[in-house]
Amino acid sequence: MSAPSLPSWTYCGHGADPATDPVGCTGIHVPGQTACLAHLGDAERTTYLSGLTPGNDIDHRGTPFTEQLLNDLLNALRDPTTGNPHLGRAAFTGAQFSGDAGFAGAQFYDDAGFTGAQFSSGANFVGAQFSVRAGFRGAQFSGDAQFLGAQFSSRAEFGRAQFSSRAVFPGAQFSGDAWFGGAQFSSRVEFGRAQFFNRTQFGRAQFAGRAEFGRAQFSGRAGFVEAQFSSDAGFTGAQFSSGANFDDAQFSGDANFDDAQFSGRVGFRGAQFSGDADFDGAQFAGDAAFDGAQFAGDAAFGRAQFAGDAEFDGAQFSSKAAFGRAQFFSRTQFDRAQFAGHADFDSAQFDGHAWFVGAQFSDHAWYTDAQFSSNAEFGRAQFSGHAGFDRAQFSSEAQFNEAQFSGEAGFVGAQFSGHARFVEAQFSGEAVFPGAQFSGQASFGGAQFSGDAWFGEARFEGASVFGPLVCAGMVVLSGAVFVLPVTLEMAAREVVAERTRWESTATIRLRYATVDLSHAVLSAPVAVTAAAARFIKPDGGALDEQALTGSADVRVASVQGVDAAHLVLTDADLSDCLFSGAFHLDQIRLEGRTIFADAPTGWHRRGIRPIRFTRRRVLAEEHHWRARTAGQPALPAGEASDPRLWRPGPHHADPAGTPGPEDAAALYRHLRKAFEDGKNEPGAADFYYGECEMRRHDTSGTSKGERRLLWGYWLLSGYGLRASRAFTWLLAAMTLTVLFLMGVGLPTHDPDPATTGTLNGSRISLNTSTPDPALRGGWPKRITWARAEKATRVAINSVVFRSSGQNLTTAGTYIEMTSRLLEPTLLALGVLAIRGRIKR
Numbered sequence: 043m044s045a046p047s048l049p050s051w052t053y054c055g056h057g058a059d060p061a062t063d064p065v066g067c068t069g070i071h072v073p074g075q076t077a078c079l080a081h082l083g084d085a086e087r088t089t090y091l092s093g094l095t096p097g098n099d100i101d102h103r104g105t106p107f108t109e110q111l112l113n114d115l116l117n118a119l120r121d122p123t124t125g126n127p128h129l130g131r132a133a134f135t136g137a138q139f140s141g142d143a144g145f146a147g148a149q150f151y152d153d154a155g156f157t158g159a160q161f162s163s164g165a166n167f168v169g170a171q172f173s174v175r176a177g178f179r180g181a182q183f184s185g186d187a188q189f190l191g192a193q194f195s196s197r198a199e200f201g202r203a204q205f206s207s208r209a210v211f212p213g214a215q216f217s218g219d220a221w222f223g224g225a226q227f228s229s230r231v232e233f234g235r236a237q238f239f240n241r242t243q244f245g246r247a248q249f250a251g252r253a254e255f256g257r258a259q260f261s262g263r264a265g266f267v268e269a270q271f272s273s274d275a276g277f278t279g280a281q282f283s284s285g286a287n288f289d290d291a292q293f294s295g296d297a298n299f300d301d302a303q304f305s306g307r308v309g310f311r312g313a314q315f316s317g318d319a320d321f322d323g324a325q326f327a328g329d330a331a332f333d334g335a336q337f338a339g340d341a342a343f344g345r346a347q348f349a350g351d352a353e354f355d356g357a358q359f360s361s362k363a364a365f366g367r368a369q370f371f372s373r374t375q376f377d378r379a380q381f382a383g384h385a386d387f388d389s390a391q392f393d394g395h396a397w398f399v400g401a402q403f404s405d406h407a408w409y410t411d412a413q414f415s416s417n418a419e420f421g422r423a424q425f426s427g428h429a430g431f432d433r434a435q436f437s438s439e440a441q442f443n444e445a446q447f448s449g450e451a452g453f454v455g456a457q458f459s460g461h462a463r464f465v466e467a468q469f470s471g472e473a474v475f476p477g478a479q480f481s482g483q484a485s486f487g488g489a490q491f492s493g494d495a496w497f498g499e500a501r502f503e504g505a506s507v508f509g510p511l512v513c514a515g516m517v518v519l520s521g522a523v524f525v526l527p528v529t530l531e532m533a534a535r536e537v538v539a540e541r542t543r544w545e546s547t548a549t550i551r552l553r554y555a556t557v558d559l560s561h562a563v564l565s566a567p568v569a570v571t572a573a574a575a576r577f578i579k580p581d582g583g584a585l586d587e588q589a590l591t592g593s594a595d596v597r598v599a600s601v602q603g604v605d606a607a608h609l610v611l612t613d614a615d616l617s618d619c620l621f622s623g624a625f626h627l628d629q630i631r632l633e634g635r636t637i638f639a640d641a642p643t644g645w646h647r648r649g650i651r652p653i654r655f656t657r658r659r660v661l662a663e664e665h666h667w668r669a670r671t672a673g674q675p676a677l678p679a680g681e682a683s684d685p686r687l688w689r690p691g692p693h694h695a696d697p698a699g700t701p702g703p704e705d706a707a708a709l710y711r712h713l714r715k716a717f718e719d720g721k722n723e724p725g726a727a728d729f730y731y732g733e734c735e736m737r738r739h740d741t742s743g744t745s746k747g748e749r750r751l752l753w754g755y756w757l758l759s760g761y762g763l764r765a766s767r768a769f770t771w772l773l774a775a776m777t778l779t780v781l782f783l784m785g786v787g788l789p790t791h792d793p794d795p796a797t798t799g800t801l802n803g804s805r806i807s808l809n810t811s812t813p814d815p816a817l818r819g820g821w822p823k824r825i826t827w828a829r830a831e832k833a834t835r836v837a838i839n840s841v842v843f844r845s846s847g848q849n850l851t852t853a854g855t856y857i858e859m860t861s862r863l864l865e866p867t868l869l870a871l872g873v874l875a876i877r878g879r880i881k882r
Contacts, residue, residue: 068104096128109141510577561603572596627712666691707736759871768872783833787854
């Protein structure tokens with residue numbers, strides 16, 4: 043055991059023992075005496091105390107005080123007018139107070155030195171006034187330390203003081219520096235409504251119990267660097283007029299700073315909040331630095347106001363982070379911040395530049411109704427839960443480049459007044475932008491959507507380029523408005539553009555997509571084109587399309603309700619495209635390789651009669667009508683149609699929802715004209731065939747006689763489009779002609795002319811006549827090669843409207859007349875069909 047250090051003053055030494063206590067009593071000698079006040083004789087003590095008057099200087103360093111002895115001393119110094127002790131310079135350094143130390147109302151007109159003093163019981167300084175320095179450095183308070191309403195007009199030193207019980211400073215006033223650095227508070231600490239007019243230092247202080255600073259006022263800079271709060275810390279309504287420094291402070295319990303006011307710079311760098319951190323309604327007039335701070339519990343900054351920079355770079359929020367309705371008037375920095383719980387920025391206002399670059403949101407992030415007046419930077423941010431930016435307002439640039447959205451990304455009704463950048467952003471869940479407004483450019487180049495991308499009712503006022511992007515699901519542009527000339531580049535499974543409005547020209551370049559243009563409004567030419575090669579990202583690399591499989595061909599599902607006069611489809615698959623309801627369809631432009639559905643393949647049976655459908659291009663409306671009238675069942679969802687059958691439509695069970703043959707005939711007619719105007723006569727031929735087919739089956743708009751005429755037209759030549767059918771009938775007709783002529787049309791032999799004469803005087807009259815051709819003999823004489831050759835000549839001549847000059851029986855004459863009427867017609871139909879296929 044080390045020997046106790048000797049005091050620097052002349053000490054009493056009472057009770058010293060060379061073996062156990064070589065120093066003894068450390069109390070300073072009473073002036074003129076050889077002992078301290080505690081060990082003076084009664085007469086000497088009485089003489090000393092009776093000689094004191096209020097305001098005298100006293101020096102009782104190291105003196106042990108009982109409660110009674112201290113009361114006797116203070117009574118000797120008590121002012122009769124105020125009833126309070128008045129002390130000049132008071133030296134109690136190292137003094138020991140074994141009972142209650144009652145300094146209530148005491149006035150210290152000079153230095154008050156309690157450095158290293160020990161208060162074994164309560165220390166009562168309620169209402170005490172310290173006009174000059176108050177030194178409690180290293181003092182030990184074993185009982186309650188009461189400084190309620192105490193006034194410190196100069197420096198107050200409590201550095202490394204130890205408070206084993208309550209430390210009560212409510213309403214205390216510190217006009218000079220208040221120094222509590224390294225102080226230890228083992229129980230509750232109360233500084234409620236205390237006033238600190240100069241610097242305040244609690245650096246490395248330890249608060250084991252609750253630390254209450256509610257409504258405290260810090261006019262000078264307040265330092266709590268590396269302070270440790272093991273229990274709750276209450277700073278509700280506290281005012282920090284010249285800045286506060288809580289860097290590396292540790293809050294093991296709840297930290298309550300709600301409605302606190304920070305007029306200067308505030309530092310919480312590296313601070314650790316193990317419990318809830320409540321800054322609701324706090325006001326930060328200067329910069330607020332929370333860089334690297336750790337919030338293990340809820341962090342509440344609702345309604346907080348940050349007039350200076352708000353710095354949360356690298357901050358960690360393990361639970362909920364609530365910044366709802368917070369106001370950030372200057373720069374806001376959350377770069378690399380980590381939010382493990384909910385991040386709530388609903389209705390927050392960001393007047394300055396807002397940085398969230400590289401921030402990680404492990405749970406939901408809410409920015410509903412948030413307002414960003416300057417740039418908003420979310421580049422490389424990671425959103426693992428729902429990211430809600432519904433109705434958020436971005437007045438300047440909004441940057442989400444390379445951001446990752448693992449959950450749903452909601453931008454419903456968001457307003458982007460500046461450039462909206464989502465370059466190479468990744469959306470693993472649904473991306474929801476319905477009703478969003480893009481007043482500037484909207485850059486989604488290289489963006490990847492694993493789910494659906496919803497842009498319904500969005501308005502693009504300044505976008506000239508949209509994409510290129512990849513969407514494994516659906517890109518919904520229904521009701522969206524594009525004001526400027528725009529190029530859209532998308533590799534997607536499906537693109538829905540129902541009621542989409544293009545107020546200027548647009549080029550839509552697609553890959554893999556099925557596009558639905560139902561009721562779209564085209565105020566200027568709009569071209570839908572299938573892109574042959576992969577799109578190029580802004581960085582020059584090819585866009586990754588691994589999320590999409592199968593053919594990269596583009597399919598158009600519907601142009602219903604569209605003014606097709608402005609529509610151009612290039613290299614599009616129109617196999618399932620619905621044209622019903624479109625107008626100006628005859629002015630549509632179909633460029634490149636355009637694919638329509640085929641008629642069913644193979645042989646079929648209609649009753650006992652086998653049939654086979656002519657190969658041709660067929661509209662989806664005809665497929666749907668024929669499938670319904672044929673009684674085919676509806677296809678199960680996701681099941682591919684059988685190429686040998688007609689394809690059922692989306693309204694297969696509802697006859698009213700399936701266009702009839704009269705509607706399909708009009709569609710064929712308009713599209714035929716579109717092909718003809720495009721100088722594609724062969725392409726128009728199939729649509730003429732389809733038109734006639736639908737008219738032939740139309741029982742409401744086509745008369746019975748016309749249908750019969752069409753039936754004959756179809757039967758003889760496939761509406762003048764099937765040369766093989768016409769030539770087959772021609773060959774059959776010629777064959778029948780030859781057979782009929784051989785049987786009944788050609789005489790068995792040519793009749794010889796007979797001449798007869800009449801002698802009348804000297805004049806002879808001659809009359810030559812040829813008898814009618816006669817048919818004699820049986821069938822063996824009629825069926826001969828010679829007669830076949832003659833019959834063939836007659837048939838051939840009939841085809842080309844020439845008379846054979848062959849003698850014929852009466853029946854043969856009628857046969858020839860019939861063949862000369864029918865066979866040239868069949869020849870003409872065959873030639874017409876050939877011309878329709880080769881005309882350019």
